[in-house]
Amino acid sequence: MATCFTKKPLISICIIFSCFLSHAYGRVNPNFQVRAVNLGGWLVTEGWIKPSLFDAIPNKDFLDGAGLQFKSVTVGKYLCAELGGGTIIVANRTQASGWETFKLWRINETTFQFRVFNNQFVGLDTTTAGNGIDVVAVADTPGASETFEIVRKSDDLSRVRIKAPNGFFLQVKTEELVTADFKGDSGWRDDDPSVFLMTTTGSPRGEFQVTNGYGPAKATRVMREHWSTFIVEDDFKFISSNGLNAVRIPVGWWIASDPTPPPPYVGGSLQALDNAFLWAQKYGVNVIIDLHAAPASQNGYEHSSSRDGSQEWGKTDQNIQQTVDVIDFLTARYAKNPSLYAVELINEPLSPGASLESLNKYYSAGYEAVRKHSSTAYVVFSNRLGEHDPKEFFPLVSGLKGSVIDIHYYNLFSDIFNSMTVQQNIDFIYTNRSSQLSQVTTSNGPLIFVGEWVAEWQIQGATKEDYQKFAKAQLEVYGRASFGWAYWALKNVNNHWSLKWMIENGYIKL
Known part of the structure; x- marks a missing residue:
């Protein structure tokens, strides 16, 4: 460095080099x-x-990642992924927490896939041993059998039905048996096993x-x-x-x-x-x-x-x-x-x-x-x-x-x-x-x-x-x-x- 201050020809070089560093390294x-x-x-x-930015999204409470909880009006208990996933869906929980919360994957404004606590997806049991109507949470990757439609009551959006890919609605037959074989609309009554009271926990x-x-x-x-x-x-x-x-x-x-x-x-x-x-x-x-x-x-x-x-x-x-x-x-x-x-x-x-x-x-x-x-x-x-x-x-x-x-x-x-x-x-x-x-x-x-x-x-x-x-x-x-x-x-x-x-x-x- 001393030579920069003792040899004039080098002073200019030092200054130029310093300016180059200051610019290139603005940095x-x-x-x-x-x-x-x-x-x-x-x-x-x-x-x-x-x-x-989100105002004009249709059904904007049904965005990806929204947490949904479904309480059966007939048994008065929540749908639940038994063991957090990997087996059947039941309806036997009086309180809703992680296993009773289903995270949405949105396909369009009315059609969705449901991810459970252990990251499997809700679907129909279409295995060779299944009957095609039992509701389970075993798929790691969602497909057609894991795609559902949510149908809301027009004057009470918290009352919903869930339409399965086989064309039928989910119903709670017992606390341990949830199936997709309910045929029609019985008027949203409290004795309808296909009706659920839905609670949302918000979404990212x-x-x-x-x-x-x-x-x-x-x-x-x-x-x-x-x-x-x-x-x-x-x-x-x-x-x-x-x-x-x-x-x-x-x-x-x-x-x-x-x-x-x-x-x-x-x-x-x-x-x-x-x-x-x-x-x-x-x-x-x-x-x-x-x-x-x-x-x-x-x-x-x-x-x-x-x-x-x-x-x-x-x-x-x-x-x-x-x-x-x-x-x-x-x-x-x-x-x-x-x-x-x-x-x-x-x-x-x-x-x-x-x-x-x-x-x-x-x-x-x-x-x-x-x-x-x-x-x-x-x-x-x-x-x-x-x-x-x-x-x-x-x-x-x-x-x-x-x-x-x-x-x-x-x-x-x-x-x-x-x-x-x-x-x-x-x-x-x-x-x-x-x-x-x-x-x-x-x-x-x-x-x-x-x-x-x-x-x-x-x-x-x-x-x-x-x-x-x-x-x-x-x-x-x-x-x-x-x-x-x-x-x-x-x-x-x-x-x-x-x-x-x-x-x-x-x-x-x-």
Whole structure:
């Protein structure tokens, strides 16, 4: 370094090389800290962010993953998958819990398949030893024999019949015998063994639910309108002019198959992401691509596009390779774009489904997929949800150039926050969160990214000044994160979750 300051011809070279590093590593400048916002609810649907997206879905209480419970009006007890699945369906439970809850797979607005606790599907016993009418839950993969129609009473939607694929209705003959051989309509009376009182336990509202709910023709129109209006060029101008320098963009695995992704997903999200990169370049905003929804769901939540709350990601090498291929596709597409700052390999994996072993295998392969196309983009590794060693991935990533660990800090989603006062929440940031951040910040380890946080809490009736202090505390503490932070999210119908609203209304100043 000394020669750069003693030999003038080399000074220019050093300056030029320094500028090159600063640009190509926009990226690698150690003095640069990400101050980002998540574009949540845009390219990966989350119904709570924009509920109106679901308004026009017919029978929208019958979305994929909805939990249904059926109480027989004749015996007064609930249908149940005996032993949680693998054998017969009975009607002998006085209370409804897991074995008595059937998760919907939606075929269309009136036709469905029912998944039971142990993940088998309700169907007719069509084996050689069966009689074709007994109702069982033995199929691991649903087919025609596992496809039913729900018929609702027009003036009381909680009263239903279930029409089997043989054309007959289910009826409860005894508490231990449920069959599909009831012929007709007896007027919805309480002595009708085919009538059930239905209770719904709600459903996730993610990308799978919205696209499958509308069906392929309508979903294409609805989603493309959403993608073209929810986030627009002016949002990037707003971001750039309000003290932010980056966006974290959640995407789903199906984007790699655009314009013809597998059903029920529809094409068009890739064009929206292309637009985001154009706008980011125009307004000097860096982009972090975040694989928010991995194939088969890495956490079972709606924001990972789980169909019914099941979590299947990482259980096979084929599934892991499919996810690596998505990362390869995205990095290859945007590696030469100067706005690409980082690629996050997966968001919020949840154990035990996403095991340490499966994630280490995936993270190693995913890192190499990014590096195949870019030597400068940061690679972000998400910590697992739940109580885990926050340094559990350090042995893997500490030796990897440009590695970042993503941690999410919310004063929510845990009972410890339920009874906290305003000041206790603020103190928690300055003490607990500060300590946690220090614990994972090391001189020779990966950079640390607080990839999600929000100025919202469990407090009811807090004042604007309370929110301002809470936001200020988080900005101060998370501002120490070596890689930076990202607020969740830019837009939300819930005001405090919307950074745009918080800035425009004086709750947060950057």
